[in-house]
Amino acid sequence: MNLHVTINNDPKDFPCQPTDTLLDILRREGYSGVKVGCSNGDCGICAVLLNGRTVNSCVVLAAHCQNKTIETIEGLSAKDGTLHPLQKAFLDEGGAQCGFCTPGLILSAKELLDANPTPTDADVREALSGVICRCTGYVKPIAAVLTAASEMRNAAGAKS
Amino acid sequence: MFANVQEYYHATSLRDALKKLGKNDGQIPVPVTGAFHLISSKLRAATCLVDISAVDLNYVKVEGRKLSIGGAATFQQIVVSKELNEALNGLLLKAAQAYSTRIQRNTTTLQDVLFGYATFFDLLTALLALDTQVTVQGKQKRIVPLASFFSKESRAILSNSEIAVDFSAKLPSGNAGASLQRVALTDGDAVAILNVVAILKMTGKKCSEARIAVGGGLPAPVRLTALEQELAAKPLDAALVESVSAKAADLIHPVSDIRGSAQYRKQICSVLVRRALAEAYQFAKGRSL
Numbered sequence: 429m430n431l432h433v434t435i436n437n438d439p440k441d442f443p444c445q446p447t448d449t450l451l452d453i454l455r456r457e458g459y460s461g462v463k464v465g466c467s468n469g470d471c472g473i474c475a476v477l478l479n480g481r482t483v484n485s486c487v488v489l490a491a492h493c494q495n496k497t498i499e500t501i502e503g504l505s506a507k508d509g510t511l512h513p514l515q516k517a518f519l520d521e522g523g524a525q526c527g528f529c530t531p532g533l534i535l536s537a538k539e540l541l542d543a544n545p546t547p548t549d550a551d552v553r554e555a556l557s558g559v560i561c562r563c564t565g566y567v568k569p570i571a572a573v574l575t576a577a578s579e580m581r582n583a584a585g586a587k588s
Numbered sequence: 589m590f591a592n593v594q595e596y597y598h599a600t601s602l603r604d605a606l607k608k609l610g611k612n613d614g615q616i617p618v619p620v621t622g623a624f625h626l627i628s629s630k631l632r633a634a635t636c637l638v639d640i641s642a643v644d645l646n647y648v649k650v651e652g653r654k655l656s657i658g659g660a661a662t663f664q665q666i667v668v669s670k671e672l673n674e675a676l677n678g679l680l681l682k683a684a685q686a687y688s689t690r691i692q693r694n695t696t697t698l699q700d701v702l703f704g705y706a707t708f709f710d711l712l713t714a715l716l717a718l719d720t721q722v723t724v725q726g727k728q729k730r731i732v733p734l735a736s737f738f739s740k741e742s743r744a745i746l747s748n749s750e751i752a753v754d755f756s757a758k759l760p761s762g763n764a765g766a767s768l769q770r771v772a773l774t775d776g777d778a779v780a781i782l783n784v785v786a787i788l789k790m791t792g793k794k795c796s797e798a799r800i801a802v803g804g805g806l807p808a809p810v811r812l813t814a815l816e817q818e819l820a821a822k823p824l825d826a827a828l829v830e831s832v833s834a835k836a837a838d839l840i841h842p843v844s845d846i847r848g849s850a851q852y853r854k855q856i857c858s859v860l861v862r863r864a865l866a867e868a869y870q871f872a873k874g875r876s877l
Contacts (some may be wrong), residue, residue, distance in 0.1 A: 475691055481664070482690065482691045483694055492620070492641070558689030
């Protein structure tokens with residue numbers, strides 16, 4: 429079958445088997461920011477945004493995503509390389525740590541901030557809880573999300 | 589999980605989905621909404637997956653006292669529903685949120701839960717306490733109590749060619765309060781060692797209606813109707829709640845597994861029923877027992 433999706437604002441068409449997972453397709457097509465973790469839908473490392481909602485791409489069939497919008501970590505920065513405030517905050521706060529779960533954490537945080545620009549510490553913890561960090565350090569990622577939220581609010585305030 | 593799947597079909601309407609599911613052309617079609625891991629046992633034999641996520645079944649509505657949840661509505665939709673936040677002091681919202689994390693809830697639907705017969709969900713216990721009716725659409729339409737899917741004697745089954753299109757319940761009127769109590773290995777554990785839901789409707793000092801459901805550590809959630817009858821039409825006080833709760837342990841038949849023994853589950857059942865009744869009373873009356 430032919431899979432038509434929009435990935436990071438670019439319309440794409442890929443050949444696809446009905447049994448291919450979204451993770452299979454994204455990795456095969458070069459989106460290496462999507463990491464392979466448990467492959468069982470438990471760890472959240474492979475999270476991507478599907479129509480704006482985080483999903484574990486290892487347990488979602490690619491065919492399910494027909495005509496839908498997908499965002500991976502590669503799509504967050506601007507075309508000129510300017511980092512998204514979340515990416516910048518993860519670097520500044522030391523939240524990236526070993527980096528393996530970082531795409532899942534950042535995309536989970538993006539889902540949160542898109543819906544709630546003024547999250548509490550508890551909101552951030554809840555939003556990140558689907559991604560298991562093997563470095564076991566959640567303090568800095570949480571600080572990074574709160575910092576990014578603050579900077580995004582300031583930027584929005586400066587624009588208006 | 590998907591060894592035999594040859595076709596993925598995107599249904600454009602309920603009628604289209606049912607036509608494909610009911611086709612007798614040598615294929616084994618099954619309905620899917622996105623939580624593939626919950627229905628893995630059904631997927632092993634499937635040759636065609638009929639995606640119903642674009643069919644109009646992803647609603648969460650409260651109209652007056654009538655609650656309706658579409659079979660393809662995600663648990664996360666329930667969590668963020670403003671209407672459900674206000675109904676029964678957020679019982680269903682809390683029950684949906686008890687399942688795992690947002691990433692999991694973004695794809696989990698009641699259709700997949702019932703089709704995969706994953707009975708541990710706190711949300712099922714809460715819906716059972718609300719006497720939820722399930723509208724099942726196949727070649728024919730049938731409306732069956734959610735309880736009948738958990739019945740030992742004549743269990744209702746959701747077949748491959750059917751879709752649980754709607755879950756409806758009547759919310760209690762007047763001074764009603766509800767409580768979900770759960771014990772799990774960790775706060776974030778999707779599967780509770782045991783969960784208990786109590787709903788109390790108070791008329792003056794008397795409990796005019798009580799509902800108690802227990803799930804999580806049982807083969808399927810159950811209602812404790814004997815206890816509900818003991819509470820009904822009586823003035824509620826701490827002594828009555830204590831004596832009724834003590835009997836809860838003997839009314840359930842829990843499993844022993846990695847999360848806890850059957851004996852432990854029986855013991856905490858009485859504790860959780862007592863706490864649930866006390867909290868439900870507090871929500872209904874605005875003061876503690």
